[in-house]
Amino acid sequence: MARRVSPAGVVVLAVAGVAVGALAWDRFIKPHVVPKRFHEVAAATIYRSGKLTPATMEQVVRSHDIRTIVDLGAWVDDPRGERLEAxxxxxxxxxxxxxxLVGDSTGDPNDYVEALRLMTDPANQPVLVHCGAGTERTGMLVYLYRRIVEGATPEDAMREARRIGHSPSRNPHMAQMIERWEPEITRAFRDGGTIRVDAPTAQNDPAPEASPVQSSPGGATPSEPEGATPSPGAGQTADPPASPG
Structure with a gap:
């Protein structure tokens, strides 16, 4: 004879089912359907996001006619992910x-100068800039864009960074980078020069050596990883703020 499940047991099973379904959506489905923290920075010319899957990258590129991607370091510790995006x-x-650049937004300030030049060059637009979570390195770059290019106040530029996921209490290094390097980044961007870096600028990386820009037409690489062919995605193009990275 079949065993009857108590009403309390039914509730527990239902809650567990919802939890498992939510976890499956967040970890295995959503990344391939909804572009991570995708937002428009400047109308029809500059966009920002976290790292994308092939499906969501195709969605963003085709929907917004993206010509150039500026990756601030999303795949530094993931060679396979780097090859896949390339x-x-x-x-x-x-x-x-x-x-x-490092996940807390620290690193060589010349990288921010060069990234600003890339994203503001009409020949490259529309441009997508992204990092890992889309909050710290991308937040820092967009902060600098608002300040240097658009003339926004520090308060307004930082308010946007916080709205999209940056937390000054969790990551104080962005404010330190701004205080130390914003004047020199501004100067270098405007006069076409570079910044002399004599000491480490990354809190978690002792190497002060500048990292050269790596680029290739169409992002081509000599090796093709398994499953590299992108598949189309569909869905909304915004994601609420979450943990920085």
Missing amino acids: RTADVLGVQRHTFD
Whole structure:
């Protein structure tokens, strides 16, 4: 004879089912459907996001006619992910430039200068800039864009960074980078020069050596990883703020 499940047991099973379904959506489905923290920075010319899957990258590139991707270091510790994004950009015919900034937004200030030049060059637009979470390195770059290019106040520029996910209490290094390097980044961007870096600028990386820009037409790389062919995605293009990275 079948065993009857108590009403309390039914509730527990239902709650567990919802929890498992939510976890499956967040970890295995959503990344391939909804572009991570995708937002428009400047109308029809500059966009920002976290790192994307081949499906969501294709969605963003085709929906917004993206010509150039500026990756601030999303795949520094993931060679396979780096190859996959490079191959996806190649398949989509998109120019891709990469930098090796640290996840807390620290790193060589010259990388921010060069990234600003890339994203503001009309020949590269529309441009997508992204990092890992889309909050710290991308937040820092967009902060600098608002301040240097658009003339926004520090308060307004930082308010946007916080709205999209940056937390000054969790990551004080962005404010330190701004205080130390914003004047020199501004000067270098405007006069076409570079910044002399005599000491480490990354809190978690002792190497002060500048990281060169890596770029290739269409983002092509010599090796093609498994599963590199992008698949189309669909869905909304915004994601609420979450943990920085």
